[in-house]
Amino acid sequence: MAKPKALILSGYGINCEEETAYAFQKYGANPEIVHVNDLIDGLKKFEDYQILAIPGGFAYGDDTGAGKAMANRIANNLREAVLKFVQKDKLAIGICNGFQVLTALGLAPALDDQYGERQSGLMANDNNRYTCRWVHLKTGSKKCVWTKGVERLYIPIAHGEGYFYMPEEKVKELQTNDQVVFTYTKEDGSPAGGEYPYNPNGSILDIAGICDGSGRVLGLMPHPERHLFFHNHPDFTLLKEKYLREDEALPQEGEGGKVFKNAVNYFSG
Amino acid sequence: MSAFRLEVRNTVKDSRGKTRLNRLKADGYKVEAVWTADLYTINKEFSPDEKEKIGIMLTNPIFEVFSVDKLTAPQDFDYVIETGFLPGVTDNVGHTAREGIEDLLHVKFDTPNENVHSSVITYLKGGLSREDVQVIAESLVNPLIQRINVKSKEAFEKDGMEIVVPKVSISEKSGADEVNLDISDEALIKLGKLGIENEDGTRRGPLALRLSYLKVIQDYFKKEGRKPTDVEIESIAQTWSEHCKHTIFRDPMDEIKDGIYKHYIKAATNKIRQDKGDKDFCVSVFTDNSGGIVFDEDHIITDKAETHNSPSALDPFGGAVTGIVGVNRDTLGFGMGAKPIINRYGYCFGNPQDKTPLYRGKDKTNKALTPRQIMDGVVLGVNAGGNQSGIPCPQGWAYFEDRYRGKPLVFVGTIGLMPNEINGKPSWEKGAKSGDKIVNIGGYVGMDGIHGATFSSEALDTGSPVTAVQIGDPITQKKLSDAIAKEARDKGLYNSITDNGAGGISCSVAEMAKECGGCEVELEKVKTKYANLSPWQIWISESQERMTLAVPPEKLDQFMDLMKRRGVEAYTMGTFTDSGRCKVTFHGETVMDLDMEFLHEGLPREQQHTTYTRPKHKVPDFECPKNLSETLKKMLARNNLCSYEYISIQYDHEVQASSCIKPLHGKGRVNGPASVTVPLLGKRRGIVASQGINPRYSDLDTYHMAACAIDTAIRNAVSVGGNIDHMALMDNFCWCSSNEAERLGQLKEAARACYEVTTAMGTPFISGKDSMFNDFSGFDENGNPVKISVPPTLLVSSIGVIEDVNHCQTMDNKLAGDLLYIIGETKNELGGSEYFHMHDKIGATVPEVDTKLALDRYKRFYKACQKDLMSSTASVSLGGLGIALSKMAIAGRLGMEIDLRKVPAIDVKRDDYLLFSESQMRFTVTVDPNKKADFEKRMPDAKLIGKVRDDQKFVITGLGGKTIIDASVSDLETSYKKTFKDY
Known part of the structure; x- marks a missing residue:
């Protein structure tokens, strides 16, 4: 089986493309960083890839609202191509700023198969301030391809606009359809219940990530690509002491890698 | 032309309004409610249908609504404030909106005549007086860059909010002026201090040229047989500024004929490198925009720290943004261009609890910002600049002391990474060749930042130029940074690159021209933000996010094409030569023609004399407190010892996925003394970074102050697992009143400590920067003159390499x-x-x-x-x-x-x-x-x-x-x- 090709979008202030590409490569994909303008100019084509990743960053400096200007750039020039991509048997992920772009483009949640219709959005954090810290997540969705076998994740957020919002009746539909993929929890796994810092931005129902109806398109605010190694863990020095005293070898990997591995497995399984 | 206005407001949750409400309540105002909305003033003809489309594009319909030419005031409010930018100020939100509209409707704005301008409208309800609201409005903006419009509900309902299009208009003026140097010494001194005289008798702002320098310039033009132009005088002033040439560190000082920089700092590094022999890890020291050391067999890492004190005193947010983004360019401008991988910061502020007002002018005029305002702005500025650039910021500190309330110190540093070989050549070497095109990339040039270099070489007082303030646009720089460090560099599309920092292109082009021996610049080709800038202004403007490259003619097309496809503005503005002259023309007229040797090496050295009397203080006589538990708690809560987590968590320290030892330690989240970063994913080799600073020790002895700063920086790094055998340092001297013998005596002793301690420890300085006049001259609230000088301050930063971060x-x-x-x-x-x-x-x-x-x-x-x-x-x-x-x-x-x-x-x-x-x-x-x-x-x-x-x-x-x-x-x-x- 050939390695799945992953298109890692870049340009205009996206800034997590290198580590996102690394994560896909580490777990067996064949990633390529592609500038959005090279897609618009026709130098690169969506159809040549199996995975689309819109990485984190600060596209257009979040000016006019996070993700908005990049989504407009794509919508104005590549709308049909990207809608076609997500409706095929392919995978897409939007992380942080990429999630903001993804929702603005209507690639997820796409309730009632309305791909391209904006149904949710990410507002300014409750404290109205950019915040970087590690969060505990619980996975909820059984249909999401990206989280097979993942129950909990400990990975960082870094954003100013991460408050996930949908009108109330629509959120219910999201839950009913098993499209809530990640929720923020306390350290012991119990729901954050909107409480800072466990829910770091005020998101409704502690939602940190969602998927489309097919489970192939994932959007999330936290960054799985930032916890690929043991030494990324904020408490790795404490964990190290425990391993040393148990005379156990130190682990190599971090928790975030599973998400990328699942994507690669989807094509080899 | 009729501009129209678009309002976008959040109907679900107005977090900005809530934050403002909480802040105003905390400040003691009786405010009951605050609402905000975004406004876009669009100065271009559009049909109603097009306006609708633009509105849709700028709105997230899930939680926002828009309206065209109609403001949606809340039912019940008392006052309304609009805050927008002053003419000529970089408006990033407006810029992004404009690009979006162009993309959406396939139109082109004829800038600057047609443009998009952003502003924010804030409605207030509560028991507020008109005066209260005026004060609140002023607290929302910086008057140097922003405008406010305040109205009562009645006035608003009667007249609405006028549409304001901030446009720069400068009356047309031709070419360069001649400057007469055949004047008395007294007049020369005035020229140096206040600048060139305009026709109307006003002055253009400080040249910061000493009399001895002006004499040498006088002689030079006598020999040339002509009068200098204003372009030439301004250019020499930039190049010879304390800020650029570090004259005080170069001048002979007492018996030290080669100056303290060569004698102590550089000599220490030379000695250490010799002592280390084949274990020397230095690659490039003191010669480039950053210093470089070995990381592993295939990579080098670079380091540089800058200060942005004067701009931050006037405009904390803008000063800090341009500080951090500016020092990123020192990384991009190192060798053929390194990739920025770590940012760090250090702040010296007045105590934020101190509300005692200070004024730059007599009679309570020109009020200086309070320490809290400066701190809030600076912290947020590095947040904006660093986060938007996608560079992790794992390390930094904040130090508080009364004597920083006149002028804060804002240290910003960047570490870079690059392969040690690019296209078969050492990556840290570069050189413009005669015939190469002079290419500028990045932003356009405006009046912003004029006289930055000369202004930071002087103390802050009433005459400090407001145009010295610079506004940052991190995304413009991010685009050019990616295009250079991730693409053009490895394609070998240029021969040399440098940062446009202090002095703008006057310094960067002249500096690069040294590599080949000359240049010819056509100034009219420089793209400007608005019309009718004078040639001298274009030449020395410090408008941000620009870099200068030497592109060989045969690669020019390829280079320009790449920049265009990456959304990076690029244009040629001349040619590098080997003529031995730095020549500048403006629409065909020669406005500058200087001998390269004179421009770079012509500044005379001035003998500096120092004194130093170490102060004697008494041993304190208070008794040991009875309740030391309480004493300990009081100590822990002190500004300089307590948690500054609120800063640490608003700087992204996880981006690039390289984070290991983070700014906060343990579950209790305590600010740590050093950070560890793993820059190459998949490896465990790490970079340890730390800093040391002890300004109050200067009150007793600057030698020991410096020695302790060095030891602290090294010890902090060692404490997390750093290796002193592979560790380099940087020095940032921030002194005060450096025209006084006693201050220079303190400086000389600190420099001596730098030599003695680093040579003993084997930790070489690889780069550094100094800022010599951190003094505030102004008035207190009773109109009494006050001068506040910072304590002599030395920041020492360390950068080191370890093999395996798992041992940290x-x-x-x-x-x-x-x-x-x-x-x-x-x-x-x-x-x-x-x-x-x-x-x-x-x-x-x-x-x-x-x-x-x-x-x-x-x-x-x-x-x-x-x-x-x-x-x-x-x-x-x-x-x-x-x-x-x-x-x-x-x-x-x-x-x-x-x-x-x-x-x-x-x-x-x-x-x-x-x-x-x-x-x-x-x-x-x-x-x-x-x-x-x-x-x-x-x-x-x-x-x-x-x-x-x-x-x-x-x-x-x-x-x-x-x-x-x-x-x-x-x-x-x-x-x-x-x-x-x-x-």
Whole structure:
């Protein structure tokens, strides 16, 4: 089986493309960083890839609202191509700023198969301030391809606009359809219940990530690509002491890698 | 032309309004509600249908609505404030909106005549007077760059809010002016201080040229047989500025004929490199925009720290944004261009609780910003600049002291990474060739930042130019940064690159022209933000986010094409030559034609004379407090010792996925002394970065101040697992009144310490920067003149390499039962300490550094780390032993018991002195009891003083054998975190 090709979008202030590409490569994909303008100019084509990743960053400096200007750039020039991509048997992920772009483009949640219709959005954090810290997540969705076998994740957020919002009746539909993929929890796994810092931005129902109806398109605010190694863990020095005293070898990997591995497995399984 | 206005507002949750409401309430206003909305003023003809489309594009319909040419005021409000930008100020939101509209409707704005301008409207309800609202409005903006429009509800309902299009209009003016230098010495001095005289008798702003310099310039033009142009005088002033040439460090000083930079700083590095022989890890030092050292076989890392003090004093947010984004360009401008991988910061502010007003003008005019305003702006500026650039910021600090309230110090640094070979050539080497095109990339040129270099070479006073303020646009730079470091560099599309920083293209082009021997610039080709700038303004403007490259003609098309496809503005503005002349034309007229040698080497050296009388202060006579638990809590809550987590978490320290030791240690989240980064994903080789600063020691002795700053930087790095054998340093001197012999005497002693301590430790300086006039001259609220000078301040930053980050350690107590050790003796060295400062005392004995002892200890400590012998490690620094131990307990959320009788001490008879002396070269560590023997064998200077408890009690037995401190860890944590809790 050939390695799945992953298109890692870049340009205009996206800034997590290198580590996102690394994560896909580490777990067996064949990633390529592609500038959005090279897609618009026709130098690169969506159809040549199996995975689309819109990485984190600060596209257009979040000016006019996070993700908005990049989504407009794509919508104005590549709308049909990207809608076609997500409706095929392919995978897409939007992380942080990429999630903001993804929702603005209507690639997820796409309730009632309305791909391209904006149904949710990410507002300014409750404290109205950019915040970087590690969060505990619980996975909820059984249909999401990206989280097979993942129950909990400990990975960082870094954003100013991460408050996930949908009108109330629509959120219910999201839950009913098993499209809530990640929720923020306390350290012991119990729901954050909107409480800072466990829910770091005020998101409704502690939602940190969602998927489309097919489970192939994932959007999330936290960054799985930032916890690929043991030494990324904020408490790795404490964990190290425990391993040393148990005379156990130190682990190599971090928790975030599973998400990328699942994507690669989807094509080899 | 009719501009129209678009309003976008959040209908679900107005977080900005809520934040403003909370802040105003905290400031004591009787505000009941605040609503905000975004406004776009669009100065271009569009049909109603197009306006609708634009509205849809700028709105997220899930939680926002828009309206065209109609403001949606809330039902019940009392006042309304609109805040927008002044003409000519970079408006990033407006810029992005404009690009979006162009993309959406396939139109092109004819800028600057057609444009999009953003503003914010704020409605207030509550028991507020008109005066209150005016004050509130002023607090929302910086008057140097922003405008406000305040209205009562009645006025608003009657007239609405006028549409304002901020447009720059400069009357047309042709070419360059001649400057007459055949004038009296007195007139020359005035010229140097106030600048070239305009026709109407006003002056253009400081040249900061000394009389001796102007005499040399006079002579030069006599020989040339003509009068200089204003372009030439301005250009020389930039190139010869203290800011660019570091004249004070170059000048002969007393018996040191080669100047203190060569004699002490550079000489130290040369000696260390020689001593290290084939273990020398320096690659490029002092010659480029950053310094570079070996990282691994295939990579080098670079380091640079800048200060942005004067701009931050006037416009904290803009000054800080342009500071951090500017120092990123020192990375991109190193060699063929390194990729920025770590940002760091350091702030010296006045105490934010201090509200005493200061004025630049007499009679309460030209009010200076308060320390809190400066702090808020600066912290947010580095947030915006650093986060938007996608560079992790894992390390930094904030230091507070009264004497920084006139002028803050804002240190920003960037570490870069690059392969050591690019296209078969050493990556750190570069050189423009004669015939190469001079290409500028990035932003356009405006009046912003004019006289930045010369202005920062002077003290801040009434005449400080407002155009010196610069506005940052991080995304413009991010685009060019990616296009260079990730694409053009490896394609070999240019021969040389440098940053446009101080002095703008006048410095960058002239500097690069040295590589080939000359240049010819056509100034009219420089793209400007608005029409009718004078040639001298274009030449020296410090408009941000620009870099200059030397592109060979055969690669020009390819280079330009790449920039266009990456959304990066690029244009040629001349040719590099080997004529030996720096020639500039403007629409065909020669406005500058200077000998390269004169321009770069012509500035005369001036003999500097120094004096230094070390002040004598009395030994304080207060008694040891009875309740030391309370004293400890008071210490932990001090501005300089408490948590600044609120800064750490608003700077992304996880981006690039390279984060290892982070800004906060342990579950208790205590600010750490150093960071560790793994820049190459998949490897475990790490970069250790730390800093050291002890300004108050200058009140006793600047030699020891500098020695302690160096030791602190090194010790902090060693404490997390750093290796002193692969560690380099940077110096940032921030001095004051450097035209006074006594201040220069203090400087000379600090420089001598730099030589002696670094050569003994084997840690070379690889780059540095100085800022010599950090003084504020103004008036207090009674109109009395005040001068506030910063204490002589030296920031030392360290950068080091370790092989395996898994051997790193943090300060948090890990497991109950671990043994607690102190390494190093505590002396009666409380002079300049936080503890004495809390008692309004200076003290007599400043901490000193024994370099031989320190070096041996740090090497052994590193080996102990390599063997994982210590389970937690802390550097004992500001606040002393009591603070270091408390932080270990808070970070690990585990109590301790400590016996002060076991602490090795020389001549310390008091519990409080033992707890709070700031003796250098000390660590506190915990050790797994099973590793006791091995640890003690390797660290014979470690003394067992206690252990980690399995509960939350923090108990200290004093010298008299009684319990002197009995506190709970959570109480200590509360004290540690309460000071900036709501910031």
